[in-house]
Amino acid sequence: MFMHENEQAISGREAENETGLFGVDRPGVAWDWMKQTEQAPFGADWVRPQVAEAWSRCLEDHCLRVGVDLPAGDRLQQGFRPGSDLPEAVRTSLTVMIYKVKLFLRETNVTLLLADAAGTLIHVMDAGLQLCPIGRQLVRLGVNWHEASIGNNGMGTAGLLREPVAFEGKEHFYCGLHPFATAGYPITGPDGSLTALLGAVTDRRDSSKSLLGFLRLAGYLIEANLFERHSPPGLMLRLRPADMTESLGVQECLLDGLVSVDQSGSILGANRTGLLLMGAENHDSILHKDLSTVTGLGFGDLRARMATGGGTIEHTLPSGTRLIIETDISLSHVTPPTSCPVRNLTGDSSRSAGTRASERSRIPAIPAAPSSQFRDVVLETALYKAVGLESRKIPILITGESGVGKDYLVRQMRASGPRSTQPLVAINCGAIPRELIASELFGYEAGSFTGARIRGKSGKFVEADKGILFLDEIGDMALDLQATLLRVLDTSEIVPIGGAKSIPVDVHVVAATNRNLPESVQKGTFRRDLYYRLNGAQIWLPPLRERPDKMKLIQHMLQIEQEALAISEPKQLGEELWQIFMKHPWPGNIRELRNVLRSSLAMTVGPDIRITDLPPDFLDEMEHSPSRTEQMPDHGTSEYRTPEPRGSEQGTGSAVLADWEEQAIRSALAASSGNISRAARMLSITRATLYHKMARYGLKK
Numbered sequence: 001m002f003m004h005e006n007e008q009a010i011s012g013r014e015a016e017n018e019t020g021l022f023g024v025d026r027p028g029v030a031w032d033w034m035k036q037t038e039q040a041p042f043g044a045d046w047v048r049p050q051v052a053e054a055w056s057r058c059l060e061d062h063c064l065r066v067g068v069d070l071p072a073g074d075r076l077q078q079g080f081r082p083g084s085d086l087p088e089a090v091r092t093s094l095t096v097m098i099y100k101v102k103l104f105l106r107e108t109n110v111t112l113l114l115a116d117a118a119g120t121l122i123h124v125m126d127a128g129l130q131l132c133p134i135g136r137q138l139v140r141l142g143v144n145w146h147e148a149s150i151g152n153n154g155m156g157t158a159g160l161l162r163e164p165v166a167f168e169g170k171e172h173f174y175c176g177l178h179p180f181a182t183a184g185y186p187i188t189g190p191d192g193s194l195t196a197l198l199g200a201v202t203d204r205r206d207s208s209k210s211l212l213g214f215l216r217l218a219g220y221l222i223e224a225n226l227f228e229r230h231s232p233p234g235l236m237l238r239l240r241p242a243d244m245t246e247s248l249g250v251q252e253c254l255l256d257g258l259v260s261v262d263q264s265g266s267i268l269g270a271n272r273t274g275l276l277l278m279g280a281e282n283h284d285s286i287l288h289k290d291l292s293t294v295t296g297l298g299f300g301d302l303r304a305r306m307a308t309g310g311g312t313i314e315h316t317l318p319s320g321t322r323l324i325i326e327t328d329i330s331l332s333h334v335t336p337p338t339s340c341p342v343r344n345l346t347g348d349s350s351r352s353a354g355t356r357a358s359e360r361s362r363i364p365a366i367p368a369a370p371s372s373q374f375r376d377v378v379l380e381t382a383l384y385k386a387v388g389l390e391s392r393k394i395p396i397l398i399t400g401e402s403g404v405g406k407d408y409l410v411r412q413m414r415a416s417g418p419r420s421t422q423p424l425v426a427i428n429c430g431a432i433p434r435e436l437i438a439s440e441l442f443g444y445e446a447g448s449f450t451g452a453r454i455r456g457k458s459g460k461f462v463e464a465d466k467g468i469l470f471l472d473e474i475g476d477m478a479l480d481l482q483a484t485l486l487r488v489l490d491t492s493e494i495v496p497i498g499g500a501k502s503i504p505v506d507v508h509v510v511a512a513t514n515r516n517l518p519e520s521v522q523k524g525t526f527r528r529d530l531y532y533r534l535n536g537a538q539i540w541l542p543p544l545r546e547r548p549d550k551m552k553l554i555q556h557m558l559q560i561e562q563e564a565l566a567i568s569e570p571k572q573l574g575e576e577l578w579q580i581f582m583k584h585p586w587p588g589n590i591r592e593l594r595n596v597l598r599s600s601l602a603m604t605v606g607p608d609i610r611i612t613d614l615p616p617d618f619l620d621e622m623e624h625s626p627s628r629t630e631q632m633p634d635h636g637t638s639e640y641r642t643p644e645p646r647g648s649e650q651g652t653g654s655a656v657l658a659d660w661e662e663q664a665i666r667s668a669l670a671a672s673s674g675n676i677s678r679a680a681r682m683l684s685i686t687r688a689t690l691y692h693k694m695a696r697y698g699l700k701k
């Protein structure tokens with residue numbers, strides 16, 4: 001049916017529009033036909049031409065077998081060499097950006113992927129895919145998503161075609177991908193080379209178009225950001241259209257065009273907008289060409305006009321397009337081209353070292369971490385934002401679950417920000433008795449309470465003058481006090497209790513809460529006007545279980561705790577404990593992690609921390625820990641929680657828990673030579689509980 005001449009006349013576009021017409025699953029029918037005939041449909045009538053072409057490549061070029069879930073494991077995982085292609089600085093920038101992009105997708109079940117230029121997965125921001133068996137196979141670091149490995153898919157095919165691509169459901173070659181929609185975006189370097197691949201997968205398999213739209217935007221922003229951070233050495237020119245009434249595409253207007261030129265005026269690189277604004281078709285047509293050849297503007301002329309124009313000039317290209325051209329730095333500071341100029345972002349170490357240095361100067365320094373090389377990018381990103389807001393005197397509201405580091409962030413912000421020499425005064429609005437908060441905050445005049453101290457007290461606002469006032473647990477503040485606080489924030493003046501005169505104060509207010517304040521506002525327990533007043537900008541800190549760098553952070557915290565406890569012989573987590581730690585939902589976040597590590601280290605005798613070294617309350621928590629789904633309340637609850645991804649399997653956590661519990665009991669019984677009392681003591685449980693658990697797992701003494 002796919003070979004009929006007349007049918008071929010239907011264009012791919014029409015086929016696309018007709019997908020699903022009268023309930024016919026067009027790609028499904030086409031895929032079944034391909035499975036039977038082992039040929040790709042070539043009429044482009046039942047599937048989009050892009051799909052037909054991809055299937056034909058899968059069959060003929062990649063020699064894949066149609067009709068199976070996924071290729072065999074060895075084809076899937078092809079020699080993972082972590083970070084072999086991307087310089088660390090570029091990789092870190094990409095990870096941070098993907099983490100930020102993921103924040104926009106927080107309430108969706110879209111998993112974001114990052115692969116190197118060859119298609120090998122190097123970073124995953126999972127939204128539940130790893131909970132299903134196929135997802136577990138596919139979403140593992142080192143799995144190769146190249147089209148030749150797992151058939152056509154958004155990310156792999158985007159890498160091959162060098163253009164954004166998406167597929168949905170049965171448009172995928174392998175059955176394993178049929179439940180999903182996949183999209184991919186090839187991240188391109190300044191010289192047009194492929195730097196990395198951005199991918200997105202969701203189990204909403206009918207959503208490939210919206211997924212692709214989102215990924216196009218995200219990829220475009222990521223590329224622009226990468227260009228700015230890791231641009232080739234040389235002078236950076238910023239281009240934008242002088243005349244916005246001209247018929248420009250979205251991309252020309254969204255961001256500045258960036259073009260890098262060397263000392264002699266030769267073009268070293270450009271971002272996509274730069275290409276578009278210069279009217280160039282691709283990088284090859286501009287790279288290493290003289291600026292004057294491409295734009296009609298000689299470098300000497302540019303230099304002279306920039307000097308008189310204060311760094312901004314207007315120039316009309318030979319095509320007639322009028323551009324505003326700006327440069328950030330003085331022309332005298334043009335970096336001479338290195339002996340080996342950067343061709344792409346995937347392998348120049350000398351340049352990346354320089355970039356790392358410049359990046360560091362823009363991000364406030366985190367106080368020296370103990371010997372570990374770990375960079376806390378989550379904290380750095382939050383800190384960068386916080387210090388910027390502090391400099392502009394914008395009130396900050398920090399949100400996130402308990403123990404994620406809100407207080408920690410404020411302390412780092414103070415140390416790195418403009419008020420570092422001024423006081424930081426913290427007050428826990430939830431811990432102070434309601435009737436004392438007013439006097440704590442505003443102070444009182446001498447003799448204002450009957451029988452009270454004779455001398456007055458200045459209050460936290462006055463103590464924090466010129467510095468930072470940190471209102472922790474702001475969500476717990478009583479309503480009547482909220483009104484007073486709002487007044488103080490509006491007027492920047494306080495009146496001590498029992499006083500008549502107002503005192504001017506200059507404090508930067510930072511508030512934090514683990515409550516869902518918008519919901520409290522809806523319920524009427526938190527004033528809307530105060531919420532807006534405090535929420536000049538919001539910084540959300542993610543829960544530990546969702547952090548992309550969870551493993552490294554655990555390792556880092558382990559090192560911190562060892563150094564704090566002055567343990568000279570390094571101790572490490574055994575394989576089994578890693579599994580538990582990676583699966584544990586950590587409701588108490590970094591605080592809980594610290595406590596667990598600290599207690600375990602105190603108990604550990606040898607070099608390995610074992611299950612039996614874990615504190616009993618943690619074991620208890622794990623035993624009684626509900627599955628992740630039960631544990632995370634809906635968004636409608638009063639605390640900040642992350643919604644559970646749809647499609648997650650119930651009970652996976654309990655199965656793992658049961659496994660290690662059985663293992664722990666076996667080890668304890670073996671170590672105690674079957675002595676129940678000793679084994680129970682080792683496990684910190686009662687003999688009765690041990691008997692009960694042994695019966696459950698069918699264990700004998």
Ligand SMILES: Nc1ncnc2c1ncn2[C@@H]1O[C@H](COP(=O)(O)OP(=O)(O)OP(=O)(O)O)[C@@H](O)[C@H]1O
Binds near residue numbers: 401402403408409594
């Ligand atoms: N990024 C980090 N690196 C190292 N330690 C951290 C980090 N974030 C938090 N901690 C540690 O974790 C513990 C809890 O942090 P913190 O008190 O800042 O959390 P919180 O979000 O303010 O909690 P709560 O909402 O319960 O007040 C502290 O011991 C802190 O030092």
